[in-house]
Amino acid sequence: MRWIVVIVSVVALSGCTALAVGGAAAAGYQLGKDERPPGVVASDSAITTKIKGKYVADSIVNVFNISVRTWEGTVTLGGTVGSYLAREQAEALAKETGGVTAVNNQIIVEDKSQ
Numbered sequence: 001m002r003w004i005v006v007i008v009s010v011v012a013l014s015g016c017t018a019l020a021v022g023g024a025a026a027a028g029y030q031l032g033k034d035e036r037p038p039g040v041v042a043s044d045s046a047i048t049t050k051i052k053g054k055y056v057a058d059s060i061v062n063v064f065n066i067s068v069r070t071w072e073g074t075v076t077l078g079g080t081v082g083s084y085l086a087r088e089q090a091e092a093l094a095k096e097t098g099g100v101t102a103v104n105n106q107i108i109v110e111d112k113s114q
Helices: 002-014 016-020 024-033 038-057 084-095
Strands: 066-071 074-081 102-105
Touching: 038 066, 038 074, 038 084, 074 084, 084 102
Parallel strands: 074 102
Antiparallel strands: 066 074
16 A cells, blocks of 8 residues: 555656646646656656655655755755755655756754754
8 A cells, every 4th residue: 555655656646647647738838848758857856756755754754845856967955944954865766866966955953843
């Protein structure tokens, strides 16, 4: 059952739902506005999806608190987490993902105890 949730979450988070619901024209428009070659756009999208999938399956990182953007293999992480452990885990999972050339970790640690 957990694998079904992971798969559904990864598909929903990757933006594929827009394509399934008729967003192919929007995706084509976005591709035309992007200066990266189509192969790089697809690779960057796949990297983002893989990282978000790792976050869904991880017990420390909350995928809903972290944004992931990939540009030509460089991943930028944003958002807020409640501990340095979660911040470091998010960065480590991103770094070990195939195709990632660098990780820019902009995740902010907020003390939730106040």
